[in-house]
């Protein structure tokens with residue numbers, strides 16, 4: 304029996320059971336939040352110098368499958384391995400679940416597979432850091448490169464996880480083609496965030512390995528020709544952040560100007576702008592207080608939130624133009640069929 308009409312967002316061929324999709328979506332959002340906690344705990348491992356807490360053993364901890372807590376560092380490192388292990392299993396479970404709930408070719412399936420790939424990337428980079436002893440007091444350029452790679456991989460993991468949750472909640476597919484000017488500021492802002500994040504990772508290593516006793520000393524370190532490369536690169540981070548800020552605020556303004564009347568684009572563009580200014584404030588505080596661990600972690604939480612919000616702003620802005628036909632919902636089966644039409648001409 305037909306009980307009403309609605310805009311069906313699903314462009315994939317086939318059928319989606321609404322109730323099952325809604326349960327999956329809740330789990331996917333919860334999983335994103337869980338991963339954010341794992342990431343922050345990973346930063347604590349670095350900031351507290353606990354990365355060698357399990358020796359140079361991986362996947363065992365000091366050769367033990369169930370580690371004996373020899374030191375606080377062992378507890379910190381082992382708990383990070385345990386929680387990230389659960390995250391890895393979580394991506395497998397969600398991928399299997401996505402394949403059961405969503406039809407062939409559906410974007411939730413794709414996002415779940417991509418999430419799994421980036422989660423494997425996280426595990427391999429983490430294993431590499433431990434096995435090659437690029438942890439604790441190691442000051443090598445290799446460590447700087449791997450930390451930067453780790454940060455970029457984490458950003459892509461977060462992007463795939465948030466897109467999986469967004470698509471499962473009915474978010475429409477992203478279209479890059481025929482989007483006019485709207486796409487370019489977003490591409491610029493997302494790329495800029497990768498540079499800011501990477502330079503932030505280097506700054507974080509500099510702060511952890513060469514703690515300064517005053518802001519004056521930290522600035523002198525940054526400009527000293529004999530200072531370590533991490534310290535000399537550290538000053539680029541706020542510069543990149545300022546330039547990227549212009550791209551982020553520009554992307555937010557362009558998105559809401561070119562998508563007038565879209566409440567989701569407006570909301571996300573406001574969130575992105577607020578988060579950017581918050582991050583500037585936290586960043587300056589971080590520097591002024593010589594990067595105490597709680598402020599470092601807060602700075603990372605805001606960086607990840609800003610990134611996730613920018614991805615969502617992109618998803619809402621680039622979904623524009625995918626008009627759909629109203630279709631009927633069958634009350635007996637609670638199943639709807641996808642009837643997407645050709646996109647309308649965008650701005």
Ligand code: HEM
Pocket residue numbers: 346496499500501502503504506507508510540541544545547548579582583585586587589590594598599600602603606609
């Ligand atoms: C868009 C703005 C910004 C973003 C996205 C951002 C992002 C990041 C990231 C991802 C890290 C590495 C965190 C970690 O691995 O633990 C970091 C570190 C750092 N950032 Fe930023 N940052 C921004 C702005 C700023 C500003 C304006 C300043 C200072 C004026 C600043 C100061 C620092 C410092 C001192 C560190 C090293 C200590 C730490 O780990 O927190 N940041 N930033």
